[in-house]
Amino acid sequence: MTVICEVLVPKEDSDEEVFVSDLLFRNRDKVDKNVGILDIETSKAVFELECSEEGFVEYLVKVGDVVEIGQAVALIHDSPSSIKGIVPKKTSVEDKEIDSVKDIKVTKDAQELIEKNNLDVSVFDSSFVRKQDVEDFLNKQSASSLNEPSGKAYVVKVLKRSKIIEIEALSHVQNHGLVSTIFMNFSSRKLEKEDNLFSSSTSSFLPLITSNVANLLKEFPSFNAYFFENEIREYSSVNIGIAIDVDSGLKVITIPETNMLTLEEINNLISEGVYKYLRKELSPKDLSNSTFTITDLSQYGIESFVPLINKNQSSILGISSIDPDLKRFNVSLSFDHRVTEGKQASIFLGRLKELFEETE
């Protein structure tokens, strides 16, 4: 009865830590070789960690843990009997039996209530949590919310780890930089749908704008750069990121070496990225190393908006909806004044408008 292999957290991108977002089996479950056994979340993506051998799984972490790169998160045993029970996240036990999460023991009824209310077991001071303890906690929480000075009751919703990471990434330049935004209207007169079904270029000018921006960034390197400790660091590559936020949180899909690609290649990579996003199949590689971001909100009928600059970037382009009467749409450019300035941003956006309207 031995441990066959350890499942370690690999280094997938620049993160030093990852977040355990789901355990896909129960402790002591039999798992096949090369099967995903838990989901981990980096600042860029959620992905499955697989076990390299067949056997019986023992988790060393629980959902919500933050673990370091290289740390073991699970062991694969040759026999279930060699597993000393910990973290049986989905264990089905009798009412009076207990569920042990590291040092905290939780009854099944309490566990159900904890999961139903999306609580973290660590909020309980006791090392043994019963249903009554959870009910007391919820009552206290409810009373506390009713006693707010404003007198307004509210529902507490715990932020997902990915949202917290998103806030951190977007806060950086906005809090420390000198952010300004300019706007310009682009003509959409020549934009017509193609006669085919599923090509994303049929109704979107995103690939064309992406291509035009990629070509301009070599001419305007300060928009393909970032501010760091009183230095401006210009990226040698142009990797445009396409921001997408539907059901699975904000992700920025990277189109590597965008300026070296044809319009068709850019179009295909954007489609593929959106497809992977919807399928939740994006890997950290798909989301790493973007040097400039484009965010397209044209589907939502908005006139204009101020996009937020990502960490380690100096600017971001926002695309708004087409005004069908005026046959135009608004493009906004937020930029970090520490790296560039309004005049350059205006020239950049003007050049983009020229390029777009010429090639449209």
Place this chain on the structure above:
Amino acid sequence: MNNRLQELTKIFIEVFGDESIVLDYETSSSDIDKWDSLNNMHLIVAIEDFYKIRFELKEIQSLQNVGELCEFVDKYLEG
């Protein structure tokens, strides 16, 4: 109406949230107002999920109209 066309019509209605959509074999993206790049991919994913198949993106992007889509789905289901 052909069964396949009926099934696809239901999928289109759900993805675009538009009960008034009526597909025929000649329907293309220019006939549906809300057809944008995002709904485009939502639609592909919804069709794949409904039929439990996975398309080659390049292949499906070359289709011209709903008639070709019906034939394409038939081919995948047979194959």
